[in-house]
Amino acid sequence: MKNKKILVIITIILTTIFTTGFTNINRNPKTVYRVYLEGKSLGIIESKKSFESYIDKKQNEIKEKYKVDKVYTPAELDIVKEITFENDIKTNKEIYNEIKNISSFMIDGYVIKIKGLDTKDEKGKTIKGKNQYIYVLDKKVFTDSVEKTVKSFINEEDFNNYANNTQKEIKDTGTIIDNIYLKNKITIKKDKIPVNKPIYLKEEDLSKYLLFGTTKDQSKYTIKDGDIINDVAFNNKVSIEELLVANPDLTENSLLYPGQVVTIGILKPQISVVEEDHVVKDEEVKFTTKTEEDPNQYTNYREVKQAGENGLNRVTQKIQKVNGETVSIVGIPAETQVLKVPVEEIVVKGTKQPIFTGGYGELIVTKGMFGWPATCSSISSGFGWRWGTLHDGMDIAGCGYGSNIFAIESGTVVASGYRYDNGQYITIRHDNGYYAIYAHMCEGCRYKNVGDRVKRGEVIGGMGQTGFATGVHLHLGIWTGMPYMGGTAVNPANFY
Numbered sequence: 001m002k003n004k005k006i007l008v009i010i011t012i013i014l015t016t017i018f019t020t021g022f023t024n025i026n027r028n029p030k031t032v033y034r035v036y037l038e039g040k041s042l043g044i045i046e047s048k049k050s051f052e053s054y055i056d057k058k059q060n061e062i063k064e065k066y067k068v069d070k071v072y073t074p075a076e077l078d079i080v081k082e083i084t085f086e087n088d089i090k091t092n093k094e095i096y097n098e099i100k101n102i103s104s105f106m107i108d109g110y111v112i113k114i115k116g117l118d119t120k121d122e123k124g125k126t127i128k129g130k131n132q133y134i135y136v137l138d139k140k141v142f143t144d145s146v147e148k149t150v151k152s153f154i155n156e157e158d159f160n161n162y163a164n165n166t167q168k169e170i171k172d173t174g175t176i177i178d179n180i181y182l183k184n185k186i187t188i189k190k191d192k193i194p195v196n197k198p199i200y201l202k203e204e205d206l207s208k209y210l211l212f213g214t215t216k217d218q219s220k221y222t223i224k225d226g227d228i229i230n231d232v233a234f235n236n237k238v239s240i241e242e243l244l245v246a247n248p249d250l251t252e253n254s255l256l257y258p259g260q261v262v263t264i265g266i267l268k269p270q271i272s273v274v275e276e277d278h279v280v281k282d283e284e285v286k287f288t289t290k291t292e293e294d295p296n297q298y299t300n301y302r303e304v305k306q307a308g309e310n311g312l313n314r315v316t317q318k319i320q321k322v323n324g325e326t327v328s329i330v331g332i333p334a335e336t337q338v339l340k341v342p343v344e345e346i347v348v349k350g351t352k353q354p355i356f357t358g359g360y361g362e363l364i365v366t367k368g369m370f371g372w373p374a375t376c377s378s379i380s381s382g383f384g385w386r387w388g389t390l391h392d393g394m395d396i397a398g399c400g401y402g403s404n405i406f407a408i409e410s411g412t413v414v415a416s417g418y419r420y421d422n423g424q425y426i427t428i429r430h431d432n433g434y435y436a437i438y439a440h441m442c443e444g445c446r447y448k449n450v451g452d453r454v455k456r457g458e459v460i461g462g463m464g465q466t467g468f469a470t471g472v473h474l475h476l477g478i479w480t481g482m483p484y485m486g487g488t489a490v491n492p493a494n495f496y
Contacts, residue, residue, distance in 0.1 A: 037074060112186065183271075220263060221236055239386040239387070280315070284311070284312060393437070395473045401462075410453075443464065
């Protein structure tokens with residue numbers, strides 16, 4: 001009986017061996033090598049020597065590409081011998097690609113850190129700027145690229161005169177550059193740089209990236225018969241400045257010819273080039289208009305009793321530009337000289353109501369019929385495309401915070417409130433059928449409410465910097481139809 005029990009136990013053991021572990025017992029273990037990167041196993045390979053030869057080959061390719069003598073393997077790359085029954089052997093190429101996904105081979109070069117600038121979202125919340133890193137083998141490639149980028153936004157002759165301290169003093173009117181600097185904080189450090197990231201070897205490639213945010217070729221446009229610079233820019237949704245930056249051989253006065261190919265590039269500067277100018281110029285002072293009512297004349301009667309004449313002031317301003325775009329104009333009132341006093345325009349308008357059946361068509365304003373909306377006349381930014389977005393109005397700056405904003409024509413206030421982009425604003429439906437939006441007013445400076453009637457030249461608000469505004473200014477938009485609600489923006493400059 002005892003022998004029978006022993007036979008049963010032996011049978012069970014043999015059955016277990018045959019069903020679960022027979023293969024392992026009979027398979028010979030293998031000597032392999034496990035590759036670790038930063039403590040993480042990437043898999044096993046058959047030959048350490050073969051893998052090291054593959055790495056050497058890749059290193060030689062890197063040396064030839066970048067013309068360097070030494071290539072550094074990723075930190076903490078270990079190859080450890082082990083004995084295993086495992087069959088999942090990887091190729092040298094597979095392990096190499098795993099390494100590239102985690103780390104990188106390194107070479108000697110320079111790391112340039114460009115500190116990101118904080119911005120605000122549409123709700124006014126601060127968005128932290130994102131730092132970026134640029135890699136070069138020769139730091140002169142970077143410094144030359146930065147200088148070329150700066151000269152894309154600043155006239156080269158003016159830049160050289162500023163750099164060499166050879167600017168001419170202003171006698172009557174003129175401009176001198178007070179300062180040129182980069183808004184971003186930039187550091188350059190000699191270090192090991194990764195070969196799996198873009199490494200800029202040529203100044204032209206890095207310059208393109210600093211201007212457009214990419215090294216890809218920009219789109220092209222072939223000039224047609226009758227094309228002029230302004231139309232080419234507007235129809236391709238770029239500003240004139242962007243067009244000239246993308247085509248350094250062109251100027252605003254260049255004559256285009258059919259078949260000529262120009263580059264259309266939307267600027268996305270990776271650095272902020274700041275230019276601060278001291279400007280003395282003669283500036284027209286828009287005349288004001290006084291309206292006299294004549295009850296004996298019908299409402300469609302209008303006569304200029306006294307012609308208005310613009311005045312002339314010699315003004316001094318501090319102007320700040322960022323990447324060629326004017327962001328701030330600050331006047332210095334103490335240095336303003338009155339060269340000519342403006343003459344007030346006097347207009348007689350009838351108030352007698354006509355008797356009629358049916359209705360009159362609305363009067364459409366003609367050029368010069370709108371009054372001026374501010375106490376200053378410097379245009380910091382005109383109507384048109386810039387950086388891929390349509391600037392749907394005209395920016396007037398230099399008047400100072402809280403300065404008066406005037407209605408450009410009589411009408412009715414149809415909107416008075418706050419928008420994330422326009423800040424504090426008022427929209428007036430003027431009696432001639434046009435709508436005008438007056439934006440970026442200061443806090444507490446909207447003096448009119450919806451439904452209020454206003455007269456031409458009446459103060460409706462104060463100039464400020466609310467919404468998406470860089471520097472104190474008034475954004476004046478003129479529309480055929482309600483702004484942002486089916487209307488179409490037109491160029492305000494057409495009416496002055």
